[in-house]
Amino acid sequence: MVSTSQKKTLQSILVGKLNKLSIPPSTSTLGESEDFDFSEVFGPPTSHASSSSQFLRDPDTIHSRSHSFVGPSPRFATPTSLPFQAIDGESGSQSSDGEGEVDGDKGKEKVEIGKMGPGDFAILRVIGQGAFGKVFLVRKKDNSGGDDGIFAMKVMRKETIIKKNHVDYMKAERDILTKVEHPYIVQLRYSFQTKSKLYLILDFINGGHLFFHLYRQGMFSEDQARVYTAELVSAVSHLHKRGIVHRDLKPENILMDSDGHVMLTDFGLSKEIDESSRSNSMCGTTEYMAPEILLSKGHNKDADWWSVGILLYEMLTGQAPFTHANRQKLQQRIIQEKMKLPPYLSSEVHSLLKGLLQKEPSRRLGNGPSGGDEIKNHKWFRSINWKKLETRELQPKFKPDVNGSDCTANFDQCWTAMPPDDSPASTPTAGEHFQGYTYVAPNPWLSSG
Missing domain, CATH: 1.10.510.10 (Transferase(Phosphotransferase) domain 1)
Structure with missing residues (x-):
């Protein structure tokens, strides 16, 4: 039989954990409104994300070329773009309304951030599919960042990643994308997670692959x-x-x-x-x-x-x-x-x-x-x-036929004809695999000083 003091201890632990959780808006169009966002609970990413876990063996060779996620890629980031910063629940100072301020390069840069989740993006259509999930063309809701708000959203199922022993590779992908900035390499804008899925938000390139x-x-x-x-x-x-x-x-x-x-x-x-x-x-x-x-x-x-x-x-x-x-x-x-x-x-x-x-x-x-x-x-x-x-001054002779920033004519219809649904997924029993996954790229138009 549980004593009164034990009950109080258990209750205080439960309350402490629940206070750290946030529920995505019920207006989410992504079918994940039942998931909690654990981004505020996770600590900062490790400095050597590539180190292999002793409990995970190397992934199997991919023999089928259809596994690839096709869709996300960047617009060219100008040389004046600010450096990336990893934003996690334990980084910077968090105010009561959920928005925070994070010091940049030795305190010179400050970037205001808010909570980000699947509910912040409206799915337009599917543009790719892979072994762990799908890539969607999405529009950021209430966009005020100075761009057209069109992105590619790569969604991966945690349960499948864990079963296939690809945890280290998914974490490495996110970490690597925050470290590289080059005119011919994809640029990451945001990353976040729910109980069952990982999300990468990247600029959408409409010329196809x-x-x-x-x-x-x-x-x-x-x-x-x-x-x-x-x-x-x-x-x-x-x-x-x-x-x-x-x-x-x-x-x-x-x-x-x-x-x-x-x-x-x-x-x-x-x-x-x-x-x-x-x-x-x-x-x-x-x-x-x-x-x-x-x-x-x-x-x-x-x-x-x-x-x-x-x-x-x-x-x-x-x-x-x-x-x-x-x-x-x-x-x-x-x-x-x-x-x-x-x-x-x-x-x-x-x-x-x-x-x-x-x-x-x-x-x-x-x-x-x-x-x-x-x-x-x-x-x-x-x-x-x-x-x-390397400054993109050499112009290729061939230019794909593109009509608008959200044009998907250069992506295979086997994907674009799919129903644009981010369907629910099973939640893995262990949640410690993806600590430090949340990321927000700093706004390149913010001034430093």
């Missing part, structure tokens, strides 16, 4: 592929300089804006790796996986340059250099077979492909101490002015 345009055109000319590859090399070099390996480079994870520039997205398999370290994870999409990954020899940034080589080959020929319907035979071809170079390609691009698709990573182009600069200096990129490219 590279795979969509490659499928339509069959193959790209060398001039067209050169600009896309150069922008991709610039983005991947930026990641590598910050100790980040993407590990899932493929056309489905590269978007195109209305001006024809490419944008790298989907960091769900990315990882932070020290220069001297190697990862033994068997992850990625088989057609683009480097031989050292398939052989479980350990890999680092060199694996990304192999994937860039596969991408370039596919852009120029319409198919990957190593293909087979049987997965084991496909892996054998990647490990053992020599690449066949079409004679209609120039000798310069032959040279670049041979350098990128070296099966031994120590001999691969980009392996040296100069990294991506070694690739930028290759003779095939002789016509590229890298300074102009």
